[in-house]
Amino acid sequence: MSLLKVSGLVSYIGLFTILHGIDMEIQPGEAVAILGRNGAGKTTFLRTVMGLVKTRSGTIEYKGQSLVGKPPHKVSKMGIGYCPEDYGVFNELSIEENLILAKHKNDAATAERIAYVLDLFPDLKKAFKRPARTLSGGQRQMLSVGRSLVNSPPLILIDEPSKGLAPVVIEKMSLALKEIARNSTILLVEQNFHMALIVTDRYYIIDEGKTVHNGLMKDLENDKELQHKHLGL
């Protein structure tokens, strides 16, 4: 059974229909990239899965259960971690408090996950007690990703983790995501093709609110024409 199955998804914000037909299937353990130009509907797609954007028609199934109409906090509790593109960290809380806040359970396994996050991102360990507002953009992104790992969610949605980061930090982040992808299922929205190439194995291209192409990343890497046509590379 697919971990996430989306069929004919149409979603809207106010009077505007943003997604016109998304079809996607993610298997457990996969790392999949969602690629596309600016304004193609990639972020809206993740927000629709999370229940933040309303669905007009189509289905979203997670582990065989429909997500359509579910409030976002219930979607999160069902086991979907989400890192929004603006990092989504709480500036006035410390790194420790941000991580603790993410906990759904107070058990040993969750404590181990926090230790794992700190090992994965040593920068966070050094600044553990500092308020998030004092962190750099890269550290905030690390905290955002790290926080989504605390509950060990079966599926993690990550929205443009490279946005606004220095090349050296993007490199660090790519390697960390690759490491995370070894044990989790990742759905990565990314403009940075190089990062998507490092982290994911498969891709979907969204254009004008529709999935227009999908395949293996290694094939896309060699297909310059497709890259140019849909990604403007």
Add this chain to the structure above:
Amino acid sequence: MILQRLDTIRKIEVVIIVALAIVLLIVPHVAGTATVTMVSRIMIFAVFAMSYDILRGYVGVIHLGYALFIGGGAYFVGILFTQFGVGIPMLLLAVVGTSVYSAIWALIVGKISGKSGMIATAMITMAFAEIMRSLMTSWFTVTRGADGLPFRVPPPFNDRTMMFYASFIFMVIMAFLLYKFTKSPTGRVWQAVRENEQRAIFLGYNTNRARTIALLVASVVGGLSGVMFGLLNRFVNTDLLDMQMTINAMLYSLIGGTGTLFGAILGSALVVYFQNLLLDLRGVHFIFERWLLFIGALYIVVVMFMPRGIMGFYYDWKDKRAQKKRLLQEAKLPPQLNDEA
């Protein structure tokens, strides 16, 4: 021993708090009745303002009918004492009644704030307080309407010194409990809701429930401050349900520092003292009759130069100091270690 482990700033903070506590404890023995009553009022208002800060500063709810609680608590005491007799059992009944009354209002407001926006909630809560004020005015046979209801209070609260210590203990206990609440997992969710509700939802939190819990805690504490205020004043009238009381709570927490909890204590001390000082100066010059002008000026000065209030300004200064210290430490490290830091 404990002091040795603290850094300089912490030591100064501990010394100031202990010194203030000692000064407060000796106030009834060295000051006149007026000062003792004023300080008691400051301590009760501090609790009222702290409870308001939980709403405004921690979950971002604008409750314009917050006077419902201080007024409600005071009316519970007044009505029970005048109708059923003065005594500790009636006081306990007033405490229970106020808690239930406050909790009911909190649940109603919680439901409304979950469905409507913050502006609608602010307006509706203002209307609730006005409805209650109108009810208390009309229920003349029991409340004596706008004339107000004087009543006797049972010992030991009929003694100004004992009332002072009761207010002190009340403030310390409530400050401790509210502080513990803000540091609890629920408190962290409140802060998350205040900062960005949607982000808190992403983490799986039912933010409406978190907001309702904050409303319950704040309203009950606000109501209990009303009980204490009734005991101190031995009088209650509809002014306590007036919008001005809500504005006072807002002002105390804004000047002291919204979202800092203890800032509300500082804010209420500063404003109430300043207000009393200006009233005393009425004989010197007629301008002091218009004391609200000066309070307004104080508010403008604080907002202009300390947008996060006095405590917020202090916390920011501490943050900057710590950051500077950290940067200096990093600069002193050899280059290879500095990379890791």
